[in-house]
Amino acid sequence: MKTYFQDKLKVNIYDSRTAMGAAAAEDISAKIKELLAEKDEISMIFAAAPSQNEVLASLVADKSIEWNRINAYHMDEYIGLDSSAPQCFGNFLDAHIFGLVPFKSVNYIKSDATDPDEESARYSSLLAATKIDIVVMGIGENGHIAFNDPPVADFNDTKLVKPVKLDEVCRNQQVNDGCFAKIDDVPKYAITLTVPMLVSAPHLFCIVPAPTKAWAVKETLTGSIDEHCPASVLRTRDGAMLYLDPDSASLL
Numbered sequence: 001m002k003t004y005f006q007d008k009l010k011v012n013i014y015d016s017r018t019a020m021g022a023a024a025a026e027d028i029s030a031k032i033k034e035l036l037a038e039k040d041e042i043s044m045i046f047a048a049a050p051s052q053n054e055v056l057a058s059l060v061a062d063k064s065i066e067w068n069r070i071n072a073y074h075m076d077e078y079i080g081l082d083s084s085a086p087q088c089f090g091n092f093l094d095a096h097i098f099g100l101v102p103f104k105s106v107n108y109i110k111s112d113a114t115d116p117d118e119e120s121a122r123y124s125s126l127l128a129a130t131k132i133d134i135v136v137m138g139i140g141e142n143g144h145i146a147f148n149d150p151p152v153a154d155f156n157d158t159k160l161v162k163p164v165k166l167d168e169v170c171r172n173q174q175v176n177d178g179c180f181a182k183i184d185d186v187p188k189y190a191i192t193l194t195v196p197m198l199v200s201a202p203h204l205f206c207i208v209p210a211p212t213k214a215w216a217v218k219e220t221l222t223g224s225i226d227e228h229c230p231a232s233v234l235r236t237r238d239g240a241m242l243y244l245d246p247d248s249a250s251l252l
Contacts, residue, residue, distance in 0.1 A: 003110055004154045007235035009242055013252075016017040017209040019244040021054020024243040028136060031203050035133055036069055041104055043071040044069040046097065046192070047146070047200065048089035050177045051138040054206045055243075056096045071130065074190040074194070075137065075146040077109035079163065087179050089110045094123050109161075109191050114162035120191050124160040127193070132201040139208045141176070141215040142169040143229030147192035153230035157194040164192050170217050176212055204240040206231070211247040218251040 001023070002013040014020040035042045046052070057140040059065065077089050085091065090098075090108040098106045107126050113119035142149055149167040181185045198204075208217055219229040224235060234240045 007225075009221070009235045009240045010240050011221065011242045011244065013244045013246070013249045015246065017247070018054060018217050019245050020209055020245045021207065022058050024055045024205055024241075025062065026232070027241065028134065029065055031134060031205075032065055034193055035054045035203075036066055041069045041071060041075065044134045045073045045075050045132055045198070048092040048096075049138050050179070051209055051213070052136070052207060053096065054209070055136065055205075056237045060097055060100045065101070071105045071107065072098060072103045073107045073127065073132070074109060075135070075198060076190055076246070077111050078111070078187040079111065079191060080187050081111040083109070083110070083112045087174075104143045108233030113191075116189070116191055117176075120159070120161040120163055123191070127160050127176060127197060132197075134203045134205065134213055135198055135201045137198065137204065137206050139206060139213060139216050139220060139231040140170055141173045141212050141216055142167060142217055143231045144170060144212050145195065145198055145206075145231050145233070147156055148191045148195050148198075148230045150230060151230055153195055153227040155195050155227060155230075155233055157196050159194050160197040161191060161193055163189060165189055167240065173212070187224040195230060195233055197212050199237050199240075202239050204234060204237055206234060207243045208248045209245040211250060213248045217244060221252065227250065 081088050088111045150169050152164045174180050174186045220231040227234040
């Protein structure tokens with residue numbers, strides 16, 4: 001393991017993807033317990049992607065976490081998919097964590113909502129009524145966080161949640177990840193939590209494995225801090241932690 005700071009962001013590089021996921025889960029679990037020692041319940045946001053498989057599996061296996069004191073949210077969802085589609089992020093999270101542990105509440109973005117603006121407003125109101133304590137997230141191949149791709153990311157966004165058009169790198173990533181068979185199957189629009197909403201949480205755990213993320217990791221850590229690589233905003237946040245494996249760290 002190698003650890004260093006890039007601006008305010010703590011970077012942790014592990015010798016395997018498995019070790020990376022286990023270490024991130026251990027740190028998240030420790031933070032959950034620390035917060036629950038201070039208050040009755042907390043709220044968490046989770047990313048839905050194959051990059052999160054190891055950390056989610058390790059969290060589910062941790063029997064010491066009091067899930068019944070945690071409210072769960074997710075950070076993005078496709079627009080226009082049937083609610084039963086396995087590619088829906090709500091369904092992914094159901095299969096990997098939401099349906100496996102007894103959360104106090106699980107709050108879904110509706111993929112089949114007929115009015116994306118109305119659904120964004122509804123989810124914004126849920127988030128505005130709570131305080132998000134922890135975000136468990138990843139970084140996309142184009143540097144996105146949630147579905148804040150470079151063309152639509154805004155570090156000064158006044159919204160909490162908004163509909164967005166997905167760029168081609170992002171849509172191709174969904175094929176590369178094995179979530180869709182071909183690019184034509186990938187929805188062109190989604191609902192996402194905005195950059196300011198995501199980084200408003202005091203504890204950010206960002207888990208990024210795989211060689212396909214090496215460019216995004218390099219830009220996050222060594223490029224300019226701006227919307228060309230939305231994840232670069234993590235370097236400005238106290239309490240942000242980045243977890244890498246040898247593949248994702250290969251260009252550093």
